[in-house]
Structure formats: C-alpha cells, structure tokens
Amino acid sequence: MKAFTIAEPEVLCCVEIPEPTTSPADVLLKVRRIGYCGSDLNTFRGGNPVVSYPRIPGHEIAAEVLSIGSDVPAGFAVGETVTVFPYTQCGECSACLVGRPNCCKFNQTLGVQRDGALTETIAVPWRNVIQAPGLSVVELALVEPLSVGFHAAERGRVTADDTVCVIGCGMIGLGAIAGAALNAGARVIAVDVADNKLVLATKAGASHTVNSANEDLHTRLMELTGGHGPDVMIEAVGMDTTFRACIDEVCFAGRVVYIGYAKRPVSYETKYFVMKEIDILGSRNATRENFQSVIETLRSGRYPVQGTITQSVPFAEAGKAMQRWANDPSRVTKIQIEVDAKA
Structure with a gap:
C-alpha cells in the first residue's frame, strides 16, 4: 500500500509499504483524512x-472502520468513522502511576516516535479508537490538535472567573483559546503578530485581541485587566521572548502554562517566581477526557472549523503541501490531507 514518509530532512516521498498486520485486539482502519x-x-x-x-x-x-478483531468488545461497527488517540502509555513510570499517562516517560506518539497514519490503512488497538458520532472527517481530524490546547487550559485550572491570555494563535493556541473560552467559560485575550490569526481567534472564543507587533503587550494587558495582569498565561509559540513575557505579565498568584518548546535557553528574572508566587506548569499531549470535551465542543457547532482549515489537498500532493508550508509557515493554520476522498 502507499504511504508518505519523511525519508530525511527536506525529503518527503511516496513509498510502498506492507499492509498492516492485525492482532485480535486491533481495529483495522481505512485512513480518510490526516492533519499535518x-x-x-x-x-x-x-x-x-x-x-x-x-x-x-x-x-x-x-x-x-474496515474490520474488527475477534477480541474487540461490542460497540464498534464496520463503516463508522472514528478518530484515534495517538499516544502510548507504559503504565509503570511515575507519570502513569499518578494517573497522568499523557506525559508518560516512554510515550510514543504516532508520526513522532513511531510511524504514523499518512498511509492507506492502519491497525490500531481498539482502546485507542475514539468514536464520535455526528462529526465529519474534517472535524475528526481536528480533535487531537484541539485537545492539546484544551489540556493546556485544564493544566492552568481555568475557570469562568479567570482572564486568560493565550500567546500564539496557531492551531494549538486556538485549542487553548477554545478550551478556556468555549469549554471553561473564561474571558480570553488572544495575542499574535498576524491580524488574520487574531480574527480567527475571536471566532474561536477570544473576547479581546492584541497584535503585539503593533501594540505594546504590557500596556494593553494592564488596560484589559485593571492593572493586575491575566490570571493565566498560556504560551503556544515556543520563543524565549514569549516564555519571558508570560512571567512578566501574569498577575500576582497567577498561573503560567507552557505548551511550546523554546528553541534556545531562556533567561528569567527569577524574583518574579517568588514575589508573585506563580505556578509554572508544562502541558504535554492530551487526555481522553480532553478528546471528549473537544468532541462535544465540535458537536455544538461553536468552533470555527472551516476557518481553521487553510488547505485540503489530495493524498498525491502531500509532499508538495508540506514543502509549501515549510516555505511560508505564517500563512498556514491547518493543512489536511485527503487520503481517501470518499464522499
């Protein structure tokens, strides 16, 4: 069968690979759509x-669903459309033992530590098959990335009483905005350097936007929070400047959540850690509960699905689409690959 593989940096090509083998506990899936x-x-x-x-x-x-293994419990049906929980858990590391398998020390995410699903078919353990009746294939392929942002809002213990600032309105930032605003009911301030992304952030639930390329971030956040600063800062960019801005701008006794990875070491004014007594939290992957929260949000119709999809391309153009994204990432929110364009 056909698959797309990143053979080496800057080289993505179509290859032939063997059909997947299945165990009695597996569900064999025909891949319909993949999000990059x-x-x-x-x-x-x-x-x-x-x-x-x-x-x-x-x-x-x-x-x-193409076929169902003999050990799979009742409830799955051939022909139904589903999404996949793409992480693994060892069950034995410190994270798993305290009920946080999303940050399992030995996690292997599809497409990252192990081969992913940009293929024609894939075999998946039944426990990782997520049913979501009523969602389209476009929506199903958005569940995982939105869940990562929902998890960040959960890590920040966001409630309806909070003002939350999300820095970065790419796909993960949009998930954090929707998780904080649409799911938790918080007031959200979205920050980015692109006006088109801020427009989409408003549709995803943000009450206020700040273009930090044109406005002073500190001044605007003070105006919007009565001089206190946001209760929760969520970083979804991965830059040293935005990492520091979260510490500088969060209110006293506030919470900071980091989703992005900074690409270089970050220097902090550490006195704010103590003076403000802030909680600094990392956020990795998502939980099954986050998946269900996203599914319910998508079912409600409140999330701007079509506005999020920058481009949908046929399977044969997966390589070209990746190259175009690499050449101009600022214009892309989400690319989806139509592996099987069945109506």
Missing part, C-alpha cells in the same frame, strides 16, 4: 530532536 501537525513540519525541517528517519508522519486522524 507542527511536529511534522519540524521533522521535515530536521529540527525534531525525538524523531529518527525515515518516519511516516500523521497523528491527526479521521478514519473508517
């Missing part, structure tokens, strides 16, 4: 430190 993730772009560019080559990308998945 920022981690896929980093792998393509050669900047993903946890990837080895060649690597088949793809963990934002919409698929159709």
Whole structure:
C-alpha cells in the first residue's frame, strides 16, 4: 500500500509499504483524512530532536472502520468513522502511576516516535479508537490538535472567573483559546503578530485581541485587566521572548502554562517566581477526557472549523503541501490531507 514518509530532512516521498498486520485486539482502519501537525513540519525541517528517519508522519486522524478483531468488545461497527488517540502509555513510570499517562516517560506518539497514519490503512488497538458520532472527517481530524490546547487550559485550572491570555494563535493556541473560552467559560485575550490569526481567534472564543507587533503587550494587558495582569498565561509559540513575557505579565498568584518548546535557553528574572508566587506548569499531549470535551465542543457547532482549515489537498500532493508550508509557515493554520476522498 502507499504511504508518505519523511525519508530525511527536506525529503518527503511516496513509498510502498506492507499492509498492516492485525492482532485480535486491533481495529483495522481505512485512513480518510490526516492533519499535518507542527511536529511534522519540524521533522521535515530536521529540527525534531525525538524523531529518527525515515518516519511516516500523521497523528491527526479521521478514519473508517474496515474490520474488527475477534477480541474487540461490542460497540464498534464496520463503516463508522472514528478518530484515534495517538499516544502510548507504559503504565509503570511515575507519570502513569499518578494517573497522568499523557506525559508518560516512554510515550510514543504516532508520526513522532513511531510511524504514523499518512498511509492507506492502519491497525490500531481498539482502546485507542475514539468514536464520535455526528462529526465529519474534517472535524475528526481536528480533535487531537484541539485537545492539546484544551489540556493546556485544564493544566492552568481555568475557570469562568479567570482572564486568560493565550500567546500564539496557531492551531494549538486556538485549542487553548477554545478550551478556556468555549469549554471553561473564561474571558480570553488572544495575542499574535498576524491580524488574520487574531480574527480567527475571536471566532474561536477570544473576547479581546492584541497584535503585539503593533501594540505594546504590557500596556494593553494592564488596560484589559485593571492593572493586575491575566490570571493565566498560556504560551503556544515556543520563543524565549514569549516564555519571558508570560512571567512578566501574569498577575500576582497567577498561573503560567507552557505548551511550546523554546528553541534556545531562556533567561528569567527569577524574583518574579517568588514575589508573585506563580505556578509554572508544562502541558504535554492530551487526555481522553480532553478528546471528549473537544468532541462535544465540535458537536455544538461553536468552533470555527472551516476557518481553521487553510488547505485540503489530495493524498498525491502531500509532499508538495508540506514543502509549501515549510516555505511560508505564517500563512498556514491547518493543512489536511485527503487520503481517501470518499464522499
């Protein structure tokens, strides 16, 4: 069968691979649609430190059930469309033992530490198949990336009483905005340097926007929070400047959540850690509960699905689409690959 693989940095090509083998506990899926993730772009560019080559990308998945293993419990049906929980858990590390398997020390995400789903078919353990009746394949392929942002809002303990500032309105930032605003009911301030992304952030639930290329971030945040600063700062960019801005701008007794990875060491004015008594939190991947929250939000119709999709391309153009994204990433929110364009 056909698959797309990142053979080495800057080289993505179509290859033939064997059909997947299945165990009695597996569900065989026909892949319908795949979303490209920022981690896929980093792998393509050669900047993903946890990837080895060649690597088949793809963990934002919409698929159709082809067959069901003999040990799979009742409830799945051939022909239904589903998404996939793309992470693993060892069950034995410190994170798993305290009920936080999303940050399992030995996690292997599809398309990152192990081959992903940019293929024609894939076998998946039944426990990782997520049913979401009523969602389209476009929506199913958005569940995972939105869940990552929902998890960040959960890590920040966001409530309806909070003012939350999200820095970065790419796909993960939009998930954080929707998780904080649409799911938790918070007031959200979205920050980016692109006006088109701020327009989309408003549709995803942001009450206020700040273009930090044109406005002074500190001044605007003070105006919008009565001089206190936001209760929660969520960083979804991965820059040293935005990492520091979260510490500088969060209110006293506030919370800071980091989703992005800074590409170089970050220097802090550490007195604010103590003076403000802030909680500094990392956020990795998502939980099954986050998946369900996103599914309910998508079912409600409140999230701007079509506005989020920058481009949908046929399977044969997956390589060209990745190259175009690498050449001009600022214009892209989400690219989806139509692996099987069945109506």
